[in-house]
Amino acid sequence: MLNKLKIALPIVVAAATLSTASLANALGNFYKGKTITITIPYGPGGTYDKYGSSFSNHLGRELPGNPTLIMQYMPGAGGSRAMNWFANIAPKQGYNLLVPLDNTIVNQLLRPKKMKYNANDFTWLGSSNQTNSVICIRSDSGVKKVADMKRIKTVASVTGPASSTFLFISLASYLLDWKVKIVAGYKGSSRAMFAVEQGETQMTAPNWLAWGSKVPHWFVGKNPFARCILQNGYEEDPAPAMKGVPMLTDLIKPEDKPLALFLASAGPLGRGLVLPPGAPKRLVAPLRAAYDRM
Incomplete structure (x- = not known):
């Protein structure tokens, strides 16, 4: 059994390395010399800001081309102003991310006329926290x-x-x-x-x-x-x-x-990152892998 494990372990590590390299190659130079903007649905100083700062400090190092990440604050209407903007107006080329409201789905169902988005249309890259x-x-x-x-x-x-x-x-x-x-x-x-x-x-x-x-x-x-x-x-x-x-x-x-x-x-849902509706699908797997490595 031990010999089998000794043989299997390098194979697993090699497969994981190849998978990571493959995802990185899928991005190519897409983000080289580019800037990614992370939108925060509240003002500075809150927990959304803290998570956004962590993402902006670390995500770029995990992406090929090491893009620059900046944050923009868009408070208003309990965060729904940013959610609506991101769903309908934000550029969709893959250079814009959002730290979504934890109650994204709750708001959509309770206030459908105010929430101009469908949570299913966002591409969720990951969640970093679960708390009461x-x-x-x-x-x-x-x-x-x-x-x-x-x-x-x-x-x-x-x-x-x-x-x-x-x-x-x-x-x-x-x-x-x-x-x-x-x-x-x-x-x-x-x-x-x-x-x-x-x-x-x-x-x-x-x-x-x-x-x-x-x-x-x-x-x-x-x-x-x-x-x-x-x-x-x-x-x-x-x-x-x-x-x-x-x-x-x-x-x-x-x-x-x-x-x-x-x-x-x-x-x-915690504090994570999403891509806007309509963002290139080829970016999803590499971005999720980079998120996991942060």
Whole structure:
């Protein structure tokens, strides 16, 4: 058996090397001396920006010709402005990529007249993160657990009506009978969080990646600045700070769980990259391979 493995392993490695070389050859000099633009559907400073920066810093090295990658920010309407632009107006030659909204499919189904795209028409190159949406609230709001939201009036900051923060808070408020006012219009999760910090609002609901990377100090100590009270996803977020934070699906009626799971579909999409509809099909396999190598 060991001898067979010794023989098989080099064959597998060689096959993988040839496959990678073949995909690289498929691109030829397509990207040599070119610039690829990555569109971010929110403003600078958010998690979409962080992932876009990582892609722009590393993807070019994995592509033949080592193209230059730049980013453009297109905030507005909870990210749907960029989605609509990318589907209908963005150049389709293969030099434009988008970090898509995690709730791309949810928005398309809930707001078909506003969403001028079909998610199936995008070519998805990969996904880099899966995380739960999490509602966290200032400790001085008086809310210590999710049940307190039924009796305490609160104010939430969100980006727009197409954002996952708006949808999650709206659904939780409806299903759990909360007394919450939602203020929309903040340009990205960072500004929504800043509103919480400044006291303009008391809560918001990006994913845990955003909370943990931007304001982890909010949740430490005996008297933390804020506490997380509810999460939504297909399973509990493994982050240590999420231990004991209830899942929305555990607090609602069985007949309402499909609604929560529908919103949770945003989690597996994560932060990735897509090509616009109509982009050359020959670019798909090499770009996906380059994405995997990042």
